[in-house]
Amino acid sequence: METRKNKKMWIFTVLIGIMVVVVLFLSVPISPTTVKYNRITSEKAEKAPVDTGVFTEDDISGLPLPVQCYFTHCGYLGKPKMSYMRAYLEDVDFVMSQDRTIKIDYEQFNLVERPERFALISSTIIGIPFEGLDSYENGKGSMRGCIAKVITLFDQRGESMNRACLITWLAECLFVPSAALQDFVKWEPVDDTHAKATVTWEGVTASGIFTFSEAGEMLSFRTGDRMAIDMNGNETQADWSAFCEDYREVNGILQPRIIKSVWHYEAGDCVYFNANESKLSIQYN
Numbered sequence: 001m002e003t004r005k006n007k008k009m010w011i012f013t014v015l016i017g018i019m020v021v022v023v024l025f026l027s028v029p030i031s032p033t034t035v036k037y038n039r040i041t042s043e044k045a046e047k048a049p050v051d052t053g054v055f056t057e058d059d060i061s062g063l064p065l066p067v068q069c070y071f072t073h074c075g076y077l078g079k080p081k082m083s084y085m086r087a088y089l090e091d092v093d094f095v096m097s098q099d100r101t102i103k104i105d106y107e108q109f110n111l112v113e114r115p116e117r118f119a120l121i122s123s124t125i126i127g128i129p130f131e132g133l134d135s136y137e138n139g140k141g142s143m144r145g146c147i148a149k150v151i152t153l154f155d156q157r158g159e160s161m162n163r164a165c166l167i168t169w170l171a172e173c174l175f176v177p178s179a180a181l182q183d184f185v186k187w188e189p190v191d192d193t194h195a196k197a198t199v200t201w202e203g204v205t206a207s208g209i210f211t212f213s214e215a216g217e218m219l220s221f222r223t224g225d226r227m228a229i230d231m232n233g234n235e236t237q238a239d240w241s242a243f244c245e246d247y248r249e250v251n252g253i254l255q256p257r258i259i260k261s262v263w264h265y266e267a268g269d270c271v272y273f274n275a276n277e278s279k280l281s282i283q284y285n
Contacts, residue, residue, distance in 0.1 A: 020283075022242070031149040035129040037120040040135075041109040044118075048111065048285060049097035052178065052255035055079055059181055064189035066212040067180070073216025073245075074254040076177055082284040085110045089259075089280055095272035097230065102130070103235070112178045113167045115169045115201045121145075136164070139202025141165030145231065154231040159204075167206040170199040171221040171242045174210070175255075217247050228263050239264040255282050274282060 055076045060068045071077060087108040094104045104123040111117070120131035125147060133146040141161040145153040173179035180197070182188075187195040193214060198207035208223030221242045228236040240263055244256035259280050261273035 011028070031129065031146075032142075033133050033146055033149070034120065034122075037109075037118060039105070040137075041118055042211060044109065044111055044116065045084055045285065049113065050083070050285075052081040052083060055081060056086070063187050064141055064178075064195035066193055066216070067174075067187060067195050067210070068214035070174060071177060072214055075252050079253060081112075081178040081285075082176050082180070083112050084285050085172075086113075086283045087175070087280060088283075089278045091276075092274045092278045093276040094123070094274075095270060103151065104132075110176055110179065111174055112182070112197070113177060114244065115166055115179075115182075115184065115199060116171070117165065117169045125262075136162075136165030139166075139204065143229070154233070156229055156231075156233055158251060160227040160229060160235055162202075162230065163204055163206050164209055166201055166204055167201060167208060167223050167226045167240075170206060170208065172195055173197070173199075174218050201284065218244055221243065222264075228265075234267070238266070250282070256280060 055071060055078065057077065057257040060071045061072075087110075092104050092106050092141040095101050102123050102125065104121045106119065106121055108119040109117065115136070115203075117134070119135050121130075121134075123130045125237050128142040128148050130145065130147050130153075131149070132143070135142045135144075139162060139199070141157070141164060143153075143154070143156040143161060148155050169179075170185065173185060179185070184200055186198045186200075188198070190196055190209065193212045195210050196207060197210060198205060201280065204224065208221050210218060211220045211222070212218055222239060224239050226240040228238050228240070228243055229256055230236075240261070243260045243262065244258070246259050247254045247256040256275050259274060260277075263270045263272060
């Protein structure tokens with residue numbers, strides 16, 4: 001009897017120990033996903049050009065008039081060109097599925113000289129840490145989500161993801177407008193407040209339409225070249241838009257404080273990113 005009692009006590013002690021280790025592991029604010037994001041973005045930042053000059057009239061002379069107006073109105077002329085951008089949002093509404101919206105913290109890194117971007121999502125699901133890492137590097141896109149730091153919920157890759165990530169980089173190129181001047185981005189005039197942009201990289205081409213205010217602020221980007229891909233890998237054809245508003249001056253440059261992402265489904269629009277209008281912060285190199 002004493003041996004059986006000691007064995008039960010040993011098992012109980014081991015289980016308690018395992019639970020303590022798990023709780024401590026989940027509570028530590030670091031994870032393989034965060035470590036990977038920090039490592040990649042730090043390496044990209046270290047290799048990015050340091051001195052890239054300033055924006056000039058000659059740089060924008062060949063662009064459609066509304067794009068030229070954007071550079072002028074937002075105060076970029078005479079300012080240093082950027083090598084990369086970091087963007088941050090906190091407590092953002094993010095629609096994971098038709099019946100689940102979560103709050104996320106969002107950090108993003110966009111490179112200029114190559115169309116590459118990385119985004120880190122941090123949240124919890126029923127109290128358990130959830131993280132996502134969106135990557136576009138060397139023409140390959142991926143969207144990976146992990147729960148409890150090490151359990152993969154989804155890992156989407158393939159041609160549709162490659163194009164989706166490329167077009168997202170294009171949609172954001174005016175947030176870090178050195179990107180809009182790269183040779184692999186082509187601009188076409190549409191009218192006084194619209195311009196078409198096309199990006200070609202690693203054999204993939206995607207395009208969309210930018211809309212500007214009469215003053216010169218970029219209001220939206222819309223494309224049909226991005227496929228909606230859910231966590232199970234199901235694809236739905238729908239137009240996708242990014243919206244910008246509430247421009248404010250930061251270090252002499254006008255930047256949008258609110259961005260939203262929208263899927264235009266046949267059943268109706270879905271504002272799946274930032275419906276609650278969390279404020280955006282942009283930092284340059």
